């Protein structure tokens with residue numbers, strides 16, 4: 001195969017700009033594999049890239065798509081772990097919305113036994129992000145009280161599942177009663193509809209006035225000061241996005257009084273080695289649990305990839321709960 005189809009976002013714009021186009025199949029370099037893509041996960045950052053607000057890091061494919069599942073069809077020099085024919089899911093630096101996609105070999109993980117490829121495609125972006133932020137950076141421990149905002153999002157679902165599996169008490173915020181029920185069914189101990197209730201007051205009641213140990217926040221803006229208000233002594237806040245505003249005011253005395261830790265990160269520009277280390281942690285700590293039936297991915301809807309525009313429109317409408325997937329094969 002010399003050429004392949006991919007989803008082109010042209011010069012950017014609304015979801016309707018997305019169209020199938022043709023380009024050359026990339027060749028794997030040292031340490032890389034070429035994957036024949038079966039399914040590609042859709043993530044909110046793809047929408048940001050489509051409108052020109054999230055440019056790919058230097059050297060990454062300009063094609064959308066941060067995660068795929070499929071079959072390894074070529075391996076580059078120095079790759080021992082994978083062979084042609086292996087079924088994998090992979091975190092990609094871009095390029096997932098295509099028939100063939102390159103990934104560093106160390107960012108591939110085996111499809112968990114018994115898991116469908118469409119489910120496996122939904123794993124990498126959220127698992128890498130949640131593991132790194134909640135467990136490595138914020139150090140969530142069994143028995144601690146955890147809040148994830150946006151519990152019905154792709155990130156939110158994985159955060160609820162992982163935190164519960166590792167023994168935390170989990171609270172989340174959502175925008176509708178249906179999403180609250182969805183999160184409770186996933187295992188959240190408390191789901192607060194932020195349109196009706198104040199999550200700070202609810203968090204204090206949830207923790208017997210002690211406060212939260214860890215908060216995973218994708219909202220930012222005015223939530224930052226409120227997260228701090230809801231935090232326990234020695235609590236940690238991990239920021240991963242700012243859907244509610246890029247600027248915030250932080251009361252520094254409260255930060256000091258609570259001995260709080262504030263951390264922020266974004267996954268895509270991390271080095272190959274850093275993302276490889278997260279993959280190793282996931283394979284050791286989370287993949288055995290997936291194989292045992294914990295944390296089963298929740299798929300909102302699978303769209304044929306020719307309908308990528310509808311998939312993006314659904315994500316931007318926020319009516320979805322769980323992951324949106326493109327069927328590429």
Ligand SMILES: NC(=O)c1ccc[n+]([C@@H]2O[C@H](COP(=O)([O-])OP(=O)(O)OC[C@H]3O[C@@H](n4cnc5c(N)ncnc54)[C@H](OP(=O)(O)O)[C@@H]3O)[C@@H](O)[C@H]2O)c1
Pocket residue numbers: 042043044045125129149150151152153154155156173174175176179194218219239240241242243244265266267268315318319322
């Ligand atoms: N830093 C990183 O490394 C990293 C990696 C991956 C993703 N992210 C970010 O994480 C976020 C979630 O990604 P995703 O792919 O899981 O997206 P998603 O499924 O589209 O979820 C976004 C969720 O955010 C909630 N939301 C939006 N605006 C809100 C607001 N103002 N207040 C409260 N909740 C709000 C929506 O829930 P309701 O409808 O209930 O409000 C929606 O379910 C995105 O912003 C993405 O860019 C960051």
